[in-house]
Amino acid sequence: MKQILILISFLIVFSYGMVQEQAYPKKPIPSTKVIPPYDFAIIQKYAEEFLAKPYHGLMADTVYPDLEDYFIVDIRSPADYCSGHIANAINIPFHTIAANSSLAKLxxxxxxxxxxxxxxxxxxxxxxxxxxGYDAYTLQFSAMAWRNVTQVGIWSDSHLEDVYGANYPFVPC
Structure with a gap:
């Protein structure tokens, strides 16, 4: 329950900065919700610890030789996970990352x-x-950094560019 309250508080504080697939009003509507002081102190403590880290991401070349040192989470769709993922990675889709059932796997x-x-x-x-409260890092450039080449929409979905990565193996389901 405490983790859910922390997550809800986090989402309230940062919701306007996140990109979501929905229509936005021209001017943001201020939130009328207030985070209780006891929840805010917990969020503030973990936020300060996170922001004090000198880096939040790890490069593929740093991670690849020591994969067994990490618990790897692929947050892509289940279909993309099954088409190829980093060895020993588990799939927890992004929209479920804070669910109790997902957190229980970590x-x-x-x-x-x-x-x-x-x-x-x-x-x-x-x-x-x-x-x-978890010790988590991002794989910088994620799947693009892992694969040999990925086509990415630069200005739009119709304008694709090749992005070259390290060519480490992906394994299918």
């Missing part, structure tokens, strides 16, 4: 490495997990 005594398609949602997940 260790509290091992470094968690989170990756997605490009690193954006992995960074959000990493911040959420750190606010909940």
């Amino acid at each position: 260790p509290t005594d091992k470094t968690i490495l989170v990756y997605c398609y490009t690193g954006h949602t992995a960074s959000q997940s990493t911040a959420i997990l750190n606010l909940l």
